[in-house]
Amino acid sequence: VSVLDPRDVIARKRDGNPVPEAELRAFVLGYARGEIPDHQAAAFVMAAFIRGLDVDETVSLTRAMVESGTTLDLAAVARRTVDKHSTGGVADGVTLVFAPLAASIGLAVAKLSGRGLGHTGGTLDKLESIPGLRTDLSPEAFERQVADIGCAVSAQTGDLVPADGALYALRDATATVPSIPLIAASVMSKKLAVGSDLVLLDVKTGSGAFMKSEADARSLARTCVSLAQRWGRACRAAVTDMSQPLGEAVGNALDVAEAVDVLAGRHRGRLRDVAVMFAGEALSRLTGAGMGEGRAAAAGALDDGTALEIFGRMVEAQGGDRRVVDDPWGVLPRAPVIERIEAEASGTLAAVDAEAIGRASAELGAGRHRKGDPIDPAVGIVFRPKIGDLLERGQPIGEVHARDEDAAAACRAGVLGALTVSEARVEAPALVLGWYGGSEAPT
Ligand code: URA
Secondary structure, eight states, X not given: OOOOOHHHXXXXXXXXXXXXXXXXXXXXXXXXXXXXXHHHHHHHHHHHHHHOOOHHHHHHHHHHHHHTSBOBOOTTOOSOBEXXXXXXXXXXXXXXXXXXXXXXXXXXXXXXXXXXXXXXOOHHHXXXXXXXXXXXXXXXXXXXXXXHHXXXXXXXXXXXXXXXXXXXXXXXXXXXXXXXXXXXXXXXXXXXXXXXXXXXXXXXXXXXSSOOSHHHHHHHHHHHHHHHHHTTOOEEEXXXXXXXXXXXXXXXHXXXXXXXXXXXXXOOSHHHHHHHHHHHHHHHHHHOOOHHHHHHHHHHHHHTSHHHHHHHHXXXXXXXXXXXXXXXXXXXXXXXXXXXXXXXXXXXXXXXXXXXXHHHHIIIIISOSSTXXXXXXTOEEEEOOOTTOEEOTTOEEEEEEESSHXXXXXXXXXXXXTEEEESSOOOOOOSEEEEEOOTTSOO
């Protein structure tokens, strides 16, 4: 085997030339094994970000990422299995709700999740705000938990897609996240490494998404679906609205508390709607139930406490404090300073810079500046209004949860600066902009 000089791969991409499969594979596997240092991998992802990757390179990258670790066929799981993944958003705690919800209606969810990336939150960071909860499950423990409880949410450990674990953290620290091929390879490598019967993707678009334009989001959805097709895997992708935070909580512990509220059937709104839509879609695709029937089953499992019960079991199985389901704030870390945010002007909420809100939360400590930085699970933002709502000057619209007064004041200014209030009436944006893929999905 010829020895790869990483500089040759970087230079090819720097100059806009395609990287042959064997070289890309050697580079990615070398990086995952720690043989290629961060600085060379960073140079490569920046070149890939700027120059793009063609279809063949995207397939090669995805394949190399899957090959970097073991794969799981989920043979031990008797139920039909579904995986769901978001391309990243603000107040996007859908997975926390979806995994136990799908399990509560008879499906199984084996989910490899990510950490916060850029201005977006990460499911693993959110879950780890529950004291004791571990996300570094071994492949065996992961599969066993899915077989026993119906759901597990784990990190891509040293054994499962380690190349994504490494590249994901590197991209977060090098401003190389919003690239269609890099996101598609990252998302799909995690989905392809686990043999679920159905993959559902939530491709976000709007101010809080990596894909700001709807056209880019649609293109990302198509790229992910075509990767799934190459692997012969059933996949459906929805393009959904991220022109404002999806739920109300932008942090980590705050998101868990909100998810518990949704799982307990106490909370209505877009977060619940997206979780019910995906769970209903999964049930209907995997069991042949009608779409209306699937959604009704999912809504019922939120309202009758079944989904919350499964969440408690999942938390416990992963080492977390199960009392979080009955009394979230008896268990979750609370920030010392909690300050109200009030509307500065009267009018209709016309637009929200959701990325700015995500960044304001990250600045409080809910996100990272550098690869591997710890995050502060307690801090974050609660932001309640939605586009189209009427606001009155002085009306409470949320809270900042911060370590100190200065951080709270800066964050409040950041949130208020992210809002556009207008005198004209504004319609609430549609939640779902379209679906991709599906004819190959089993029924
Ligand atoms: N989610 C992922 O898993 N990877 C990305 O690159 C972006 C969002």
